[in-house]
Amino acid sequence: MEAFTELNGIVAPMDRANVDTDAIIPKQFLKSIKRSGFGPNLFDEWRYLDQGEPGQDNAGRPLNTAFVLNLPRYQGASILLARENFGCGSSREHAPWALLDFGFRCIIAPSFADIFFNNCFKNAILPVVLNDKIVDDLFSRVAEVEGYALSINLPEQTITTPDGDHIDFDVEDFRKYCLINGLDDIGLTLEKSDAIKEYELRRKTEAPWLF
């Protein structure tokens, strides 16, 4: 996994609540057996005017020019500003894969659905929870200022606005450690193989029908 330490990027606003993972990456693209290549189909049903299919050349498809990610001012955005319960619904990790492939490394929202939140950390995407008022203010600033960008510093757990204001955010220590170091947590868990084997031995006595 790529490490995440600092990010300075344009912010794109996704101004609706309960954005679900079916919307982030529609089901027909889940037929792929790969982890990459989902970016062109991120928000497919909102982004294009036709019906998307896997394996299609997306360059020639008619764009929904009103959709926020198609607006010229948000091209190159790497931070997505969202509303509450972002990423609800299906557990599909194809959703963070698509966001990452498109170029997003950070998502800011008042709340996230649990599975999606967890999936982000596995893919070097930083999900940041900020309170409603701060998120509201950010939506206003993004609308007012073209090219509005934020600087995110994960080791310091701060976001710096173009005006020089600092916004602190929380992140669990272990998740922060894995992101900063770009760690594959399977390797970390396998370092505890002995503890896992001891647990299994104990459980084979307590609940042998589980083995």
Added chain:
Amino acid sequence: MDSQTLYDKLWQQHVVHTEEDGTSLIYIDRHLVHEVTSPQAFEGLHLAGRKPWRSDSMLAVPDHNVPTTTDGAGIDDPISRLQVTTLGQNCEHFGITEFGMSDPRQGIVHVIGPEQGATLPGMTIVCGDSHTSTHGAFGALAFGIGTSEVEHVMATQCLIQRKSKNMRVWIDGELRTGVTAKDVVLAVIGEIGTAGGTGYAMEFAGPVIEALSMESRMTICNMAIEAGARSGMIAADQTTIDYIKGRPGAPKGEMWEQAVNYWGDLHSDSDAVFDHEVRIDGSTISPQVTWGTSPEMVVDIDSNVPNPADIDDPVARDGVARALEYMGLEPGIEIRQIQPDLVFIGSCTNSRIEDLRQAADVVKGRKVAATIKQALVVPGSGLVKRQAEEEGLHQVFIDAGFEWRNPGCSMCLAMNADRLEPGERCASTSNRNFEGRQGQGGRTHLVSPAMAAAAAVAGHFTSPEDL
């Protein structure tokens, strides 16, 4: 020892190691696998030269992509076909039990787990699928995971987790005739919202829950994720034990007695404290119908869809207006006036034998309305299908004008050929009414099997009693 909730007990029994910051390593007893969320995880194992820690803890089945037509032609779409054959190859390579497409036991992963006794009380159960919460109905800790975690469980038999908060949804009283588990869980979601359970393990309890069958309990826990909770659960009791006894994966002989004894403690202690508690009077619940594009957008059959003009909060008002526009509904119209084009009875929420019996009871001796373009019944597994055929339910459906299909996820998420066309409206027993869920531009109304059957017969939403 301090009193504990069911979730506290299940958590404690599965902790392998806890770090100072509370991050824990949790042991996983059962890993269910399907074709959509596993190929990248298997690829990760191959690339790293790893193998599954315990292949015998895994049970695999293709369900999302499989065709439900009964002509035996196989999968037309080469991309879908590759995904299904990839699952078969990976299972063969790593020695994992798989019920392939031609196996009579094949079906929706959340139907076959319990059916096979692969789902047992006290287990931790995961699957790369959010509706894994279904298995919590057995007094188990069951939740959906992403593909990276699928690989993590394959390689280590564990997951890195932090403990969730405890929430209890207590359903008092008694259900009225015609009100089912689906109506109960939709009413709960309507009450607490689709994010109401975020961060919580959600236990369902109370007299209404205790009186439910295992299949109804599965319907309730299945949709805990639609209330934001990764896991839903119900205490194990005699109903649970009776359901499990004799199934292929159930403990046998002396071990059965030992297991039943162990399962006797799988309930919240009477004085356990929950971080959040919700109480609903079950006798006030009516049959439910969703009108919008989120499961929380739900009302009872005698209500009207909302009118954005009546809503003060601008974000909420925009949300309702946007949903009504997508759904092609006039603000404020009666639910009973809404006319579906299609009816889908199936999915991991409502495709078990009791669901099919409830629908068949309504359909019996009646015909699907002429305005309905297509009415599908998709049993949850090959064994459910066989059981239904032995009871003659298939003939009831066929005589009424339904199509009787082979098992699979089908039109719940339309990864196979069963899907809505843009603008089509469906009365569906599935679990999600998101935009495009059943096909791009498709419009979904979530209902119980009896309500879907009633809509098929009447041509509009109505209570089965009013037919």
